[in-house]
Amino acid sequence: MDHQRTNWRGYVFIAPATIYLTVFAFVPMLLAAWMSLHRWHLLKAEHPFVGFANYVALAQDPFFRNTIANTVLYAAFAVPLGVITSLAVALLVTRQLRGVGIFRTLYYIPAVSSQVALSMVWIWILLPGEQGLVNFCLDRLNAWLGTGIPTDTNFLGRPGWAMAALVAMSLWVGLGPRMVIFLAGLHAIPEPLYEAAALDGCNARQRFWYITLPQLAPTTLFVIVTTTIASFQLFTPVYMMTKGGPRRTTDVVLYHIFNEAWQKFEVGMASAQSYVLFAIILLAATFQLWIMRRGLREETLQ
Amino acid sequence: MRVFVVATLLSAVVLLAILSRAVVGRAAGSARIVLRVSNWGSPAVESGFMTLEREIREEFEQMHPGVRVQFEQIPGFGQYAPKLLMMHVSGSVPDVIALDASSAAVFIDNGVVRDLAPLVAEDPEFRLADYFERVVQIFRRDQRVYSIPLDFTPMMMYYNRRLFDAAGVPYPQRGWTWDEFLHAAQRLTIPADQPGAPPRQYGMYFMNVMPFWVPWLWTNGGDVLDPTGHQATGNFDGPRSVAAMQFLTDLMLTHHVAPTIDEGKAAGVDLFRSGRAAMDVKGHWMMIDYQAEGLDFGVVDLPTNTGQPTTVIYASGLSIMTKSPHADLAWEYIKYMTSREVQVRRVSSGLAISGNRQAAAHYAGTPVEDAFIAAVEYARAPWGATVERYPVVEALGEEMMEDLLRSRAALGVQTELHRAAQLIDAALAEP
Numbered sequence: 001m002d003h004q005r006t007n008w009r010g011y012v013f014i015a016p017a018t019i020y021l022t023v024f025a026f027v028p029m030l031l032a033a034w035m036s037l038h039r040w041h042l043l044k045a046e047h048p049f050v051g052f053a054n055y056v057a058l059a060q061d062p063f064f065r066n067t068i069a070n071t072v073l074y075a076a077f078a079v080p081l082g083v084i085t086s087l088a089v090a091l092l093v094t095r096q097l098r099g100v101g102i103f104r105t106l107y108y109i110p111a112v113s114s115q116v117a118l119s120m121v122w123i124w125i126l127l128p129g130e131q132g133l134v135n136f137c138l139d140r141l142n143a144w145l146g147t148g149i150p151t152d153t154n155f156l157g158r159p160g161w162a163m164a165a166l167v168a169m170s171l172w173v174g175l176g177p178r179m180v181i182f183l184a185g186l187h188a189i190p191e192p193l194y195e196a197a198a199l200d201g202c203n204a205r206q207r208f209w210y211i212t213l214p215q216l217a218p219t220t221l222f223v224i225v226t227t228t229i230a231s232f233q234l235f236t237p238v239y240m241m242t243k244g245g246p247r248r249t250t251d252v253v254l255y256h257i258f259n260e261a262w263q264k265f266e267v268g269m270a271s272a273q274s275y276v277l278f279a280i281i282l283l284a285a286t287f288q289l290w291i292m293r294r295g296l297r298e299e300t301l302q
Numbered sequence: 303m304r305v306f307v308v309a310t311l312l313s314a315v316v317l318l319a320i321l322s323r324a325v326v327g328r329a330a331g332s333a334r335i336v337l338r339v340s341n342w343g344s345p346a347v348e349s350g351f352m353t354l355e356r357e358i359r360e361e362f363e364q365m366h367p368g369v370r371v372q373f374e375q376i377p378g379f380g381q382y383a384p385k386l387l388m389m390h391v392s393g394s395v396p397d398v399i400a401l402d403a404s405s406a407a408v409f410i411d412n413g414v415v416r417d418l419a420p421l422v423a424e425d426p427e428f429r430l431a432d433y434f435e436r437v438v439q440i441f442r443r444d445q446r447v448y449s450i451p452l453d454f455t456p457m458m459m460y461y462n463r464r465l466f467d468a469a470g471v472p473y474p475q476r477g478w479t480w481d482e483f484l485h486a487a488q489r490l491t492i493p494a495d496q497p498g499a500p501p502r503q504y505g506m507y508f509m510n511v512m513p514f515w516v517p518w519l520w521t522n523g524g525d526v527l528d529p530t531g532h533q534a535t536g537n538f539d540g541p542r543s544v545a546a547m548q549f550l551t552d553l554m555l556t557h558h559v560a561p562t563i564d565e566g567k568a569a570g571v572d573l574f575r576s577g578r579a580a581m582d583v584k585g586h587w588m589m590i591d592y593q594a595e596g597l598d599f600g601v602v603d604l605p606t607n608t609g610q611p612t613t614v615i616y617a618s619g620l621s622i623m624t625k626s627p628h629a630d631l632a633w634e635y636i637k638y639m640t641s642r643e644v645q646v647r648r649v650s651s652g653l654a655i656s657g658n659r660q661a662a663a664h665y666a667g668t669p670v671e672d673a674f675i676a677a678v679e680y681a682r683a684p685w686g687a688t689v690e691r692y693p694v695v696e697a698l699g700e701e702m703m704e705d706l707l708r709s710r711a712a713l714g715v716q717t718e719l720h721r722a723a724q725l726i727d728a729a730l731a732e733p
Contacts, residue, residue: 042391043412128568148543152568263384264694294613 030080040268108176117241185219449619451657455586505559
């Protein structure tokens with residue numbers, strides 16, 4: 001490179017994205033940080049500066065601690081189960097079978113559908129008694145096998161079951177995008193590795209454990225991190241299906257923030273809660289990256 | 303290449319300018335004034351009442367040439383107040399809104415709705431005395447008036463006369479006590495044929511909706527908050543409130559004359575409306591459904607232990623948003639909507655009792671209607687009319703009731719109420 005020249009066309013090209021991010025991401029983030037240091041009620045004229053009082057109050061607030069516990073519980077199930085199911089489905093649809101494209105499309109449909117519409121469908125699936133699909137199937141199962149499984153369980157109205165229902169729904173909704181990423185990862189694995197393994201007499205399970213899984217490690221890391229972030233941002237199904245109930249067992253952080261800001265209008269407190277959530281997600285993602293990087297390095301050293 | 307980029311950018315700018323001019327020009331070119339009117343409800347529900355209301359609005363348009371009334375319904379009652387308050391913050395507001403008594407405080411105390419007293423004083427045609435004084439009181443702060451009553455309903459005890467006749471129980475009378483109520487409820491409960499199954503018929507229907515059950519505290523001399531509306535401890539967990547909650551939960555858990563939470567949810571229908579429960583505490587609006595079902599019902603004051611009848615009154619009025627640019631026209635609309643002639647037509651549906659005395663009198667004369675109208679003289683405003691954070695109180699109250707109904711034995715009514723009262727105090731005390 002003999003001389004460096006300012007290329008103004010380059011700036012034109014990045015201008016739209018830069019303006020968009022500045023207006024809708026960077027400025028709001030800075031503003032939220034500023035607001036989180038104030039007692040800021042949308043309907044009140046006065047916004048007194050309170051320093052870190054909002055954060056101190058959050059540390060002592062049993063309801064907010066409950067939302068963090070709920071969110072962590074949700075992620076603890078939704079992330080591993082989500083990764084395992086989507087990897088399994090990706091392995092199934094990577095085969096060259098007739099009509100496999102149809103399956104890939106079907107698995108992807110929930111990802112491009114409105115979460116509100118999907119939640120309405122799940123409410124119907126989980127209704128107690130005859131009207132609910134799950135309970136209806138259980139009823140048929142009872143009639144068929146002579147078992148006595150209760151068929152009037154109000155899944156969304158019972159502590160424990162409601163959270164399980166949200167996890168189940170997340171597996172289904174998130175399946176498509178995770179599956180696609182795994183598919184891309186699977187196709188990127190060099191074929192000669194499998195050929196060499198076949199020559200060495202590896203069976204299918206050994207090929208999976210010693211070639212597919214290690215080669216997929218970067219993909220898996222990506223899927224785990226993005227699924228974790230998405231899990232901490234659970235909102236729509238809670239808003240639509242449980243409203244945080246029963247007995248606050250599905251009151252997750254983002255839903256709590258929404259209520260604080262748009263039902264109680266305490267945007268200062270809501271901003272503080274957003275920053276706590278941001279810190280948690282940052283910590284979780286950093287920790288996962290650190291663990292996986294260490295694992296990868298050991299792998300290469302061996 | 304460079305010429306091409308510049309030309310593209312230039313033409314984009316010109317196109318934008320033309321488009322924005324077209325949009326602005328169209329708005330400015332119209333001489334019509336648009337009066338925006340909001341209330342709660344779903345535009346998807348088409349009913350005779352909605353058709354009637356549309357006709358009434360169209361007549362107002364005919365009386366005011368150049369004015370178009372734009373009706374903006376906000377679905378989901380829980381979202382109504384937050385949505386309007388956000389519109390106030392953003393500055394794009396409806397001109398006239400229906401103000402609900404149970405969420406009036408947040409609108410009044412934050413200057414979201416206008417004081418109508420000056421408009422009332424200047425208007426020779428309008429007399430505030432034409433409206434029920436106790437309903438006007440709900441929307442008053444000293445001399446300031448923030449809403450003109452549209453309609454209202456006290457919460458009353460409905461009873462199914464056919465079920466009472468079948469059980470040989472005499473109809474309840476004004477001034478009846480809790481003991482008499484429980485006695486009747488027990489005689490009206492028909493147990494299931496097989497043990498363990500829910501009763502075939504309940505003495506009373508119950509839903510854990512605090513606006514429906516709060517009068518039970520009052521009829522025992524208890525309350526949620528102290529008279530100033532600041533403190534729950536010593537009130538919500540006071541002996542009279544504890545006794546009231548004990549009585550209410552006993553109805554479901556001990557006497558089993560009302561459905562438990564799970565039984566209610568599993569039934570999936572309104573058990574009183576479907577004739578499987580003999581009594582229910584509800585407002586005037588349910589009458590439309592009951593009549594449609596062909597239910598033979600009567601209405602009586604709530605049973606009371608204090609010797610004095612009491613209940614809660616839910617009301618709606620019409621208010622002008624502070625940021626409305628058409629206050630004078632909005633006032634004309636409110637006067638028109640709350641006038642005797644329009645009100646007589648509007649409440650013909652049975653939705654509620656008109657806030658206009660003369661319109662209400664038009665429908666008086668039946669035992670049911672007279673019982674409702676008589677109750678307005680002793681009924682109390684809901685706490686939400688004066689306590690801005692009352693939605694938080696209701697959320698905590700319903701949570702506590704749910705806990706009591708699911709696991710009372712573990713914690714005890716007194717303990718649960720005390721805990722809830724402390725949480726309420728903390729929520730109300732936040733600066």
